[in-house]
Amino acid sequence: MTGNDKLEGKKPEEISKDGSFKRQKNRFATPFGTKSGELPVVAGRYRLIWSPACPWAHRSVIVRKVLGLENVISLGTVSPMRPDIPRVDWEFSLDDQGTDPVLGIRYLSEIYISTDHNYSGRPTVPVVVDVTNKQAVNNDYFKLTNYLEREWAPFHKENAPDLYPTHLQTEIDALNDVIFHDINNGVYKCGFAASQDAYELAFDQLFARLDDLEDRLSKQRFLFGDFITDSDVRLYSTLIRFDAAYYSAFKTNRNLIREFKNLGEYVKDLYQTPGFGDTTDLEAIKKHYHLSITIIPNNNEKKILPKGPVLTSLDSPHSRHLISGKQEKFLK
Structure with a gap:
């Protein structure tokens, strides 16, 4: 059974009683760093999964490129078109054979479920995967750019800008x-x-x-x-x-x-x-x-x-009549 099969028909409750949208919390939030229990900062160990459509993932990819981390953290790309299962999955349909060439998975949920067998939320991007064991280690989109800017500084390219002074x-x-x-x-x-x-x-x-x-x-x-x-x-x-x-x-x-x-x-x-x-x-x-x-x-x-949109500007003056230099008789 794939992660996609396991999550079929499920979606987290993200709508409050008043009708407002409440975004689900991130499941994998272990920080990168040098302290005990933190994720080690090691070149070549991690793969960042993103979709070009997703704004949360895009900002991590921007920072990765601006700081010159392309050869330090690999990049996997899912399709902008998610499978016909409401709010469930991202698919590696852009890759040959429809699977990620490093992780060997078709659906992103496979990583989420293999990391946490009880996971029932939406598999989200960005997510950082440890390629040594194919486990999701961080999908904290709010802090991920800061980790790249701060903890990954030893791997920044020469003369990289300081995005987080x-x-x-x-x-x-x-x-x-x-x-x-x-x-x-x-x-x-x-x-x-x-x-x-x-x-x-x-x-x-x-x-x-x-x-x-x-x-x-x-x-x-x-x-x-x-x-x-x-x-x-x-x-x-x-x-x-x-x-x-x-x-x-x-x-x-x-x-x-x-x-x-x-x-x-x-x-x-x-x-x-x-x-x-x-x-x-x-x-x-x-x-x-x-x-x-x-x-x-x-x-x-x-x-x-x-x-x-605000349509009050429809009553504001215009200069279209200058094109012909005259007005039609019915406007007089």
Whole structure:
């Protein structure tokens, strides 16, 4: 029996009584480090599994590339199209023979179940697998980039940027927490809401925070000044998916990111930075959010009415009449 078979028909309860989305907790959270009980930092021992569609996984892959860890931690890629089993699995269908060439598995759940025989949640990416025993050791997407930036520093490439500088770590952590709750997870709170009230609350929080960051970025190039930090990686992973996916699929439709003067230019700036745009697969993102039947909750069975876009601008002046230099008679 594969992990996929074992989890068929099961899905964790992630919707609260008020209709709000509550993301499941990570199962494998042992930190990397040198202390007893921590995961040893050893080149070639681990494989990072990701999907180009997933924002949580994407940010780990961005950091891995920016810091030059490609030859230290191998990378396995699952398809953006999950199998027809609601909210259950990721599949290695992009690889030859439909299996990961290092782990020899077809479904990601096989690793989760073999590591924890009682696991019943969604197998998630990113997940770090110890290739020596094919066991999942860390799927803590919230802290994984910090481990790569800090504990894996001995393996960073020469002149690698400091994405998590010591003197800013407290401030970065505080901003990351806000970005997570209101933006990274905020779009999912909108998309997976099971009540109108829960959706509108998440919608308002999301755009209030985007407005705050729009103002912040009017004064500086990146979130903490003239250099990229871990916070920029986390924000980018959501913003780059916003116009292509969340705006319509998750009903986050007050504004497109490209309609924000500063946020729109900020995304372009990061996209053109090595490690960001070259790890961004917009085709995979669109397939996942618009074609994967496991990502949109039952085709809006809860009948959530989109709150945006704001249409008052339809009454604002325009200059289209200048094209012909005259107006039609019926307009007079």
